[in-house]
Amino acid sequence: MSGAGSPGGAGTPGAAAGASLSIHGLVKRFDDLPVLDGLDLEVPPQGVTAVLGPSGCGKTTLLRILAGLVPADAGRIEGAQPDQVTILFQEPRLLPWETVRANVEFVLPPEWEPGERAAAVEAVLADVQMAEFAGYYPAELSGGMAQRVALARAFVYPGELLLLDEPFQGLDLSLRLSLIGVFERLLASRPRTSLFVTHSVREALLVGEEIALLSARPARILENSGNDLPRGERRLDSEAFLRRERDLYRAISAV
Numbered sequence: 001m002s003g004a005g006s007p008g009g010a011g012t013p014g015a016a017a018g019a020s021l022s023i024h025g026l027v028k029r030f031d032d033l034p035v036l037d038g039l040d041l042e043v044p045p046q047g048v049t050a051v052l053g054p055s056g057c058g059k060t061t062l063l064r065i066l067a068g069l070v071p072a073d074a075g076r077i078e079g080a081q082p083d084q085v086t087i088l089f090q091e092p093r094l095l096p097w098e099t100v101r102a103n104v105e106f107v108l109p110p111e112w113e114p115g116e117r118a119a120a121v122e123a124v125l126a127d128v129q130m131a132e133f134a135g136y137y138p139a140e141l142s143g144g145m146a147q148r149v150a151l152a153r154a155f156v157y158p159g160e161l162l163l164l165d166e167p168f169q170g171l172d173l174s175l176r177l178s179l180i181g182v183f184e185r186l187l188a189s190r191p192r193t194s195l196f197v198t199h200s201v202r203e204a205l206l207v208g209e210e211i212a213l214l215s216a217r218p219a220r221i222l223e224n225s226g227n228d229l230p231r232g233e234r235r236l237d238s239e240a241f242l243r244r245e246r247d248l249y250r251a252i253s254a255v
């Protein structure tokens with residue numbers, strides 16, 4: 001999880017070199033329940049790979065293994081080191097007794113100087129339009145505001161790999177679209193490799209440069225291909241988007 005890192009450069013374009021990630025033959029069981037069944041996935045450096053799979057297929061388990069939170073039973077992971085990995089969860093997971101500012105600052109490495117810490121926190125809070133709420137406590141925030149803070153915390157530190165576990169799931173459509181916009185802007189200024197897990201075809205098409213389709217549990221990759229929708233067509237009112245959405249639904253329903 002986000003920990004050590006070299007000071008300086010947070011927020012500087014190109015500061016974080018995104019790691020590539022290679023997953024080979026990952027296997028995981030919980031007692032008698034097979035969850036991952038020899039999963040292979042190549043994640044290119046930088047950019048966003050969307051991992052699209054049905055509820056309960058093993059997506060969170062995959063991310064927890066990649067973050068070093070649970071061990072795999074078999075398989076190999078090459079690329080990002082656990083101390084270069086950040087996770088953004090479905091719920092914001094802010095510390096209720098700390099302010100917005102302190103919630104973002106606490107992930108910075110201890111060796112960063114106070115002035116540098118303050119500057120990095122203020123800059124990222126401005127980027128998520130939360131600067132004026134820096135002194136608020138989590139209980140005073142709406143769900144969308146809290147998830148903006150969680151995004152700021154995920155990006156303030158220049159980690160190589162960001163794992164997103166259905167981060168906008170509980171929010172209504174307009175909030176989700178606005179948070180996807182915030183995520184993309186943060187990614188442009190603070191590039192890193194991102195694995196964006198979702199069960200929403202729409203969300204995968206909106207955020208993913210690559211889209212990996214997972215099977216039902218035990219999960220394996222059914223298909224992994226580039227998102228051929230041009231950036232400008234990644235809008236819910238685009239004909240090309242609707243066609244691609246329909247094709248992906250068909251691909252999922254056919255298995």
Ligand code: ADP
Nearest residue numbers: 030035053054055056057058059060061062217
């Ligand atoms: P997803 O995130 O795709 O919805 P999960 O990875 O959370 O799926 O869970 C996959 C399966 O593994 C589910 O059937 C879930 O009940 C089971 N599972 C997840 N974590 C544990 C655990 N710690 N112990 C036992 N079973 C678990």
Ligand code: MG
Nearest residue numbers: 059060061165
């Ligand atoms: Mg999950």
